[in-house]
Amino acid sequence: MSGTTGGGPDGLGVDLHLELGAGGSRRALLIGALREAVRGGRLAPGTRLPPYRSLAADLGIARNTVADAYAELVAEGWLTSRQGSGTRVAEQVSAPAPGPVRPAAPPPLPYDLVQGKPDPGAFPRAAWLTAARRALTAAPHEAFGTGDPRGRIELRRALAAYLARVRGVRTTPDRIVVCSGTAHALRLLARVTRGTPPPPWAVEAYGLPFHRGLFGEAGVGTVPVTVDGYGARIAEIPPEAGAVLLTPAHQFPTGGPLHPERRAGVLEWARRTGGLVVEDDYDGEFRYDRRPVGAVQGLDPERTVFLGSLSKSLSPALRIGWMCLPTTLVDGVVAAKGVREPYASATEQLTFADFLDSGAYDRHVRRMRQRHRVRRDRLVSVLAERVPGVRVTGLAAGLHAVVELPPGTERSAVTAAARHGVAVEGLSDYRHPEARGPALPDGLVVGYATPPERLYGAALDALCDALCDALCDTLGPTVLGAPAGPSS
Ligand SMILES: Cc1ncc(COP(=O)(O)O)c(C=O)c1O
Known part of the structure; x- marks a missing residue:
């Protein structure tokens, strides 16, 4: 009973x-x-x-x-x-015996310059609440039932219009599938493009290790393609690859756009081999120069999957992403996702649809773009003043830059940064373990979006102190400028 x-x-x-x-x-x-x-x-x-x-x-x-x-x-x-x-x-009833004591995790470093995340304090709470209230008031009753696995139609319509206007994507609501982010999209695509045995995916030799790991979990191998100053070397994509995963607008993590000849080249590869081009447009909204870099997908929507998510522009906690698919892949992806909407909450989708339609998303992106640009400029000028021996690259877009370092200094720079309270990653952390060819120069991938405003200046000072320590150890103090006072 x-x-x-x-x-x-x-x-x-x-x-x-x-x-x-x-x-x-x-x-x-x-x-x-x-x-x-x-x-x-x-x-x-x-x-x-x-x-x-x-x-x-x-x-x-x-x-x-x-x-x-x-x-x-x-x-x-x-x-x-x-x-x-x-x-x-009763209040004095003895508590259950405590379980085994786990060692406490070390406290996070105070200055977070690891690439990838917007400042969580910049989330537009008031505008999001307004959109949520409006969206939930207007939603039909069926919105609170089990959902369409493609995602809410209101959101797919809003995305089709927004992505066409802002990124040059050519799609329709019925070819968009909402998902919980890029990682989810890659998991689904790895399943859908699988054969027996599954063909490998070509990936950039510098990229997100987490994404490479997803393919491993799905039993799909990856073949690294060299990255140089023009993006991925398309000629290296093997004909037998089932798909190629690229970051054409802003190579991750080195920061340049894919050269126009290579954009054309990858579509030519896709037409010749029947392979799929998967475009990870992770921070395409954030460009600071006047050279618009549209989506490769717009050049051939039936050979390209365009992936985007809110993780850089709004918050990685929302877990909302989207896939603009070739017609032939829609059914397979929907089947892989599941019969009902099992991932993305309908209320969040409706809220985001309203956020897009009302222009609140454009306003937020513009505000963030301005803020990131100021931070990026500050990073460059503080480094130029305090550590003139280093060059900063990958600056035209995104939420991070690469600080190039003298050969052999990357590890000591990362270690010195941690000593100074700065969490930051080395460029080599992103290299594919089977990458052939020469490695890119030593460097730090510096995310400038995450710290709250009040800590950003101190974070840059701590980074400069760390670089002075690390580079002085290696090269001697003469290559470095005398440390200035703290930047404002
Ligand atoms: C290269 C790259 N692509 C995509 C994403 C977004 O991933 P998700 O949407 O799964 O949060 C990230 C986030 O860190 C990224 O670094």
Whole structure:
């Protein structure tokens, strides 16, 4: 016998799940179940229990049986009963024995310059709330049922219009599938493009290790393609690759756009081999020069998958992304995703659709672009002043830049940064383990978007201090400028 009961003054306020089991009187079974729930910590000290009447009704037993059980447990000291405040778990009941003590994780470093995340304090709470209120008020009842695995139609319509206007994407709502981000999209695509045996994917020799790992988990191999100053060397994509994953607008992490000849070249490869071009447009909204770099997808929508997400522009916590698919892939991706919408919340999708349609997203992106640009300029000028031996590249777009370092200094720079409280990663952390050809120069991938405004200046100072330490150790102080005072 088991039941979940509502208690409280209206009989609906407190839920309590109890398994009474079998073998014994109902009174004894109820006492045992309540004692066990208190002893195991499931009912915390002070928790109010449901009134006799509602617990009795839900368990299908007599009210007197519950009253007797409560009285017995009060007498034993497990419960307390006071006129007007009902029956509660006693405060001094001993807590369950603590589990094994886990070693505490080291505290995070105070200055977060690891690439990849916007400042969580910059999330536009008020505008998002306005959009949520409007979207939920207008939503039809069916929006709160099980959803279409392609995602809400309101969002797919808004995305088709937005991506055409801003990124030159050519698609329609029925070829868009909403997902929970780029990682989710890659997991789905790895399944859909699989053959027997699955063909490998070509990937940039410098890229996100996390993404490479997703292919490994799906049983799909990856073949690294060299990255140089013009982006990925398309000529190296093997004909047998099932797909190639590229970051054409802003090579991740080195920062340049894919050269126009290579953009044409990758589509030529796709036409010749039947392979798929997968375009990770992770931060395409954030360009600071006047050279617009449109989506490769716009050049051949039937051979290209365009991937985007809110992780850089709004928040990685929203877990909303999108795939603009060739017609032939839609059914397979939808089937891989599942029959109902199993990932992206309909209320968040509706909110984002309103956010797009109302222009709030454009306004947020423009504000963030301005803020990132100022931060990027500040990074460059502080480094030029304090560590003139280093060059900063990959500056035209995005939320990060590459600080090039003298050969052999990358590891000591990362270690020195940690000593100065700065979390930052080396360029070599992004290199494919099977990459052939010469490695790119040593460097740091510096994310300038994450720290809150009040810490950004201190973070840059700490980074410069670390670089001075690391480079002085290697090259001697003469290559470096004398440290200036802290930047504002
Ligand atoms: C290269 C690259 N692509 C895509 C993403 C976005 O991934 P997701 O949408 O899964 O958060 C990131 C985020 O860190 C990234 O660095």
